[in-house]
Amino acid sequence: MSTASATVSRWTRRFVAAGACWLVLWSLAALFALPRRTEVTLVLFGFVFHTLFGKAYALVPSYFDRTLAFPRAPAIQLALSVLGTAGLAAVGLPWVPALVGAAGALLWAAGVAVFLGTLAWTIRDNLAGAETGTGDHDADRRPVDRIANAAMPVAFAYLAVGTAVLVAAHIPVDAPFPYAPQRTHLFAAGTAALLVFAVGFRLLPRFFVADPPKTLVAVALPSGAGAPVLLALTLPAGPIFRFGAALEALAVVAFALAVLWLIARSDRERVGRYGVGLGAISGVAVVGLGLSFAFVGLDTALVVTHYRFALVGFLGLTIVGVATQFYPPAVGEFPVDGDRLALGVLVALAGGLLVDAAGRLTDQPTIATGGLALAALGAVGYTWLLHGIFRQRARR
Template sequence: MSATLSRWSRALVAVGVCWLVGWQAAALAGFPRRTTVTLGLYGFVLHVVFGKAYSLVPSYFDRALAWPHAPAVTLPLVVVGSAGLAAEPVDGIPAVVGAVGAWSWALGVAVFLGTLAWTLRDNLSGAETGTGDHNADRRRIDRAANLFVPVVFAYLAVGSWETLAARAAVSPLIDGYPPRATHLLAAGGAALLVFAVGFRLLPRFLVAGLPDWVPWVVLPTGALGPALLAAGLPAGTVFRTGAVVEAVAVVGFAAAYAHLYRSSDRERVGFYGPLVGAGFGVLAVGLGLSFAFWPVDPTLVAAHYRLNLLGFLGLTIVGVTFQFYPPTVGRFPGAGDDLALAALAALTGGLLVEVAGAVVSAPLAVSGGRALALLGAVAYAYLVLGVFLQRARE
């Protein structure tokens, strides 16, 4: 059963990696913004989130996944869902494609949430952490992190329902305004899970520690901010409050990771991903604060979502996957830390050039940055998928 779970969890991650390449190609080709946001959020970020959550969350709650075949059922549903939702905004695509995608996505998320909810049903608070005695000093932070995982599930449920309600004959919980669903899923579903899982994973990766109070700055604000942002969009006091609260969470997480990085005596290429991602996260919330308190510059809206999805969430995911699937274990041409570092550099440099181009209204720089990011995504996919294929053959 553990082999089945591991295989299909990796498959979800692998498909997410492929979505990253497709997303960068679509951005370079000039596809509609709603298409590229869908490819980045629903395709890349959330596919990887589903894959790693299936394998990590049960163990973090000292449980075994109730249904090891759940990832195999989730995978085709969320793939069809992402494809349909991404295709819908393209000219000439009938609305039914988006409706089918929304239903398929909702069913896939229902399988994911239902399976994990049943798995954790007698330990929803996360008091049982599965933390061994050799890490007894980490239990307080582990319990704090676990406590917010059900909040992540709530955001995924509400965001997916709003996605469905915007395209099918079901009543929305809010009003069906698409950016609300995007913020619920990205900030509430993905970013909050990065915070919660990050407080468990990252100190262990870097063999460093944090004060016990740090998660209590980041996690409550990370849990409240997305709700305020979604409820307050596109402007107003609630939206401004949400932008400030979410900024506290992201800046707090960035400071926590910077502390871990400085405290660690280990050197791994994967450590650079969350470090650079945290920096992009700070830039993203800074831009978000400008949207909340001053007139919105439409040319910077795309930069904001790229900083969040590719910068903060994307590069954090890239770095963490390099930790789980080290390039150095690859026995195929080019495998190793040099190519991994080049992939991170291309994604980072491409995003910086793109954002700078957006700020100064230089379309050529925007396109050049996206082309460089595409090269980084291809290199990243080559390394991760190469390791997966190598494992499958062993």
């Protein structure tokens, strides 16, 4: 491995490890009922985005048949993103001054600028992704790879807009998207979910050695690219909002069907498949709730379940499942079998979300708290798993 590749790989692992630590902090924030703003920031900006940033540095250049232009960029961004996330999460607490949030937003924006600037320069002569780096032995996958590539710059555009809006919300100007869930949907649906779709359609067929139906790919990616802007512009109600919710549901259901198709056709028995499958099923539950909000009306009792299933269920379980594909638990040194530990992590996270939702729906706070405690156990297990694998790699 070249020095530049080794540098990118090392910092990719550090981003993923940081993301796991943020997941633990989210679980504690949820368990101790910290404000929603803090909870969402910890899981979305902390866990989801730190993991996506790290893997994007490693994967996107190769998907566009390029080499990362600035191998030290991840090292610069990581400190900015960690500090920015910390400030944005802290300002959700009632005793923290607004200045901390403004500083956090600016640091986050600086990190995003490093990320987007580096990737934009890297793929500057292949922005549409026509060159896919797909080998001749996978020539039949090139059409899907090209469609997936084309969606990635759209996801990055959502990230740029969302970050600009976030900064505006923390400084004394009349900011667009004043309703916080509007901004959250730019990041969660516009960037994170769309990247999961795009990267997923490139990664998962190779992981599972199977191919998704091209029709599902053609439905999921354009729908997933167009829906978030409609949701962000029109939340929380209205005919365009309902259309956007239906379009996002179409994207998520198409992606979920593609994932389940790949799992069913694969003969590879790896623990990561359960995480990706559970994530897909959680995504269907998320858009089901979203359609209910759009066509029936907002149910405040279900809002928390909606965002937890979206951020920890759909995005989170998918991330954990893919992470165990990249970093096989069997290679780590643990007191128990690595694959069983990873399966336990998935069961704890998914089961904890279900128990929490059941407790909320039945107005049983003790049951909900038990579910969050189980999810926290899963978060700690995931962090222990990853750090154990990374320590093992560092010794080689």
